[in-house]
Amino acid sequence: MDxxxxxRRWLAPLVLVATLAACTDGRPAGGPTAxxxxxxxxxxxATAAAQGRLTVYPVPAxxxxxxxxxxxxxxxxxxxxxxxxxxxxDPATGRVTQVPLGAGSAPHGVIVGADGAAWVTDxxxxxxxxxxxxxxxxxxxxxxxxxxxxxLNTATFDARGILWFxxxxxxxxxxxxxxxxxxxxDAPRGRGPYGIATTPxxxxxxxxxxxxxxxxxxxxxxxxxxxEPPTSGQGARxxxxxxxxxxxxxxxxxxxxxxxxxxxxQWREWPLPGSGPRAYAVxxxxxxxxxxxxxxxxxxxxxxxxxxxxxxxPLPGSGxDVRQLLGRxxxxxxxxxxxxxxxxxxxx
Numbered sequence: 120m121d122x123x124x125x126x127r128r129w130l131a132p133l134v135l136v137a138t139l140a141a142c143t144d145g146r147p148a149g150g151p152t153a154x155x156x157x158x159x160x161x162x163x164x165a166t167a168a169a170q171g172r173l174t175v176y177p178v179p180a181x182x183x184x185x186x187x188x189x190x191x192x193x194x195x196x197x198x199x200x201x202x203x204x205x206x207x208x209d210p211a212t213g214r215v216t217q218v219p220l221g222a223g224s225a226p227h228g229v230i231v232g233a234d235g236a237a238w239v240t241d242x243x244x245x246x247x248x249x250x251x252x253x254x255x256x257x258x259x260x261x262x263x264x265x266x267x268x269x270x271l272n273t274a275t276f277d278a279r280g281i282l283w284f285x286x287x288x289x290x291x292x293x294x295x296x297x298x299x300x301x302x303x304x305d306a307p308r309g310r311g312p313y314g315i316a317t318t319p320x321x322x323x324x325x326x327x328x329x330x331x332x333x334x335x336x337x338x339x340x341x342x343x344x345x346x347e348p349p350t351s352g353q354g355a356r357x358x359x360x361x362x363x364x365x366x367x368x369x370x371x372x373x374x375x376x377x378x379x380x381x382x383x384x385q386w387r388e389w390p391l392p393g394s395g396p397r398a399y400a401v402x403x404x405x406x407x408x409x410x411x412x413x414x415x416x417x418x419x420x421x422x423x424x425x426x427x428x429x430x431x432x433p434l435p436g437s438g439x440d441v442r443q444l445l446g447r448x449x450x451x452x453x454x455x456x457x458x459x460x461x462x463x464x465x466x467x
Contacts, residue, residue, distance in 0.1 A: 130214045138172065141143050151195075156250070160306065167355065170466060171466030172465050173463070174221060174464075175372070175435060175455070175461075176456075176461045177407055177423060177432075177459065178197065178208065178246070178459055178460060178461060179215060180194075182197075182200075182206065182276065182344065182459050183201035183229050183453035184206065184459065184460075185226070185228070185454055186198045186227060186229045186273070186443040187443060187444075187445065188221045188345055188445050189450065189452060191231065191448040191464040192253075193210070194209050194210065195207070195208045197461060198454075199226065200456070203220060203226075203243065204218055204226075205217075205220060205239055208461055210463070211404075214236060216255070218250055218314075220257060224241055225241075225242045226242075227240050227242050228240040228284075230274055230276070231274065233280060234280070235252040235253075235300055236250060238254065239272050240272055240273055242272070245262050245268065245269055245271065245283065246259045247258070247259070247271075247274065248427050249296070253462075262303060266303050269286030269287075269288045270286050271286045271313050272284070272285045272312065272314070272315075273285055273314050273357075277321050277338045278317070278320070279321075280297075281296075282294040282295075283291050283315060283323050283338070283426045284311035285314070287311060289310045290306060290312065290415075291306055292304060293341065295310060302341065303386050304341050304343070305345050306327065306334070307334065308332070308343075309330070310346060311330035312327050312334075313325070313328040313355075313356055313360065314323050314357030314358045317357065318381075319364055322381070323335070323338055324336070324346075324358050324360070326355040326356055327355060328354055330345075331354055332355060333345075333348070333355050333366060333368060334346060342352060348379070350388060353370040353372055353373035353375065353377070354369075354452040355369070355370055355371030355377075356368075356371040356400070357369045357443070358401065359402050361424075362401045362403075363380075363441060364378050364382070364408075365378050365379065365381070366379045367401050367409050368401065370388070371397060371398055371399060373388075373390075374397055374398055374413075375423075376388070376398060376399075376411055376416055377389075389422070391415075391416075391429065392431060397413060397438075398413060399411070399412045399445045400453070401443070402451060405446075405447075408424075409421065409423075412424075412441040412443075412453060412462075416431065416433070417433065417439055418433045419441065419464060421432075421464075434455065436458055439456075439457050439458050439462070440455050440458075441455050449466060450464070450465050450467075451464045
């Protein structure tokens with residue numbers, strides 16, 4: 120029995136039922152399906168019990184969920200990277216709705232726009248995909264000719280509502296959701312653009328995993344300025360801004376969390392607790408607490424910048440491989456790709 124099968128038997132079986140959906144670009148994506156899941160499984164780690172409660176929600180086997188984004192309706196979107204659909208979980212019932220994105224789809228990132236729609240970076244389709252929040256209508260925005268195999272990763276909206284996105288093949292780009300106009304830029308140091316985020320002031324930064332740096336994008340000209348973390352070869356994977364506009368970075372190779380302050384142009388870094396940490400994702404919650412995923416510890420980790428202390432939330436089983444974090448007030452959600460599940464820490 121492989122790890123995924125063992126974990127899914129532990130979480131209980133799923134029952135499938137069917138419903139409908141649409142695609143606007145003339146290429147049917149197929150109808151979404153609804154999956155009724157079992158009750159979620161909860162676990163509380165003793166040292167973290169005062170900080171929050173970790174809950175696990177299974178999703179259909181083989182989904183390999185990569186990214187998550189809380190939806191406007193109280194549910195949670197997730198990208199089923201191996202199955203080629205966008206999923207929607209109802210935490211109250213465990214029900215999952217699947218929205219197929221098209222033949223060859225391999226969705227990576229998902230965020231929610233001001234329009235309430237889910238916006239997906241799809242490496243398989245080499246396109247940005249919009250899924251309307253209520254009707255589940257699908258619209259695709261392919262990259263321009265000559266920009267194939269960009270290995271699209273993540274996206275963010277700037278202060279003017281322009282969508283900026285990254286591709287590990289060495290590109291970043293922008294899409295105007297209103298006009299559909301898209302422009303793609305070559306990254307200043309080639310391969311690596313991965314995580315991307317916007318500050319409260321509307322500035323956009325991305326992380327370059329292969330390039331081991333972060334970069335600030337001039338949203339007027341599209342030019343990117345490289346900013347070097349103090350640790351060489353650290354593998355900057357994801358970035359997120361706090362309420363002060365400081366840029367927090369998950370350093371995959373170094374197993375650290377770093378922060379860059381644009382006001383002072385100063386860096387600081389902290390190693391995650393334990394031996395062999397691997398910091399994948401980073402997210403800043405509404406209290407300005409920093410959250411990370413640690414592949415090495417099979418855990419979620421929170422960091423309080425005021426006290427410089429970490430809290431660890433061990434994940435059940437092994438090899439959860441939580442690849443991304445996002446949240447809303449009182450909740451931090453992650454996609455456990457290795458266990459076909461979503462996880463959430465709820466706190467007050």
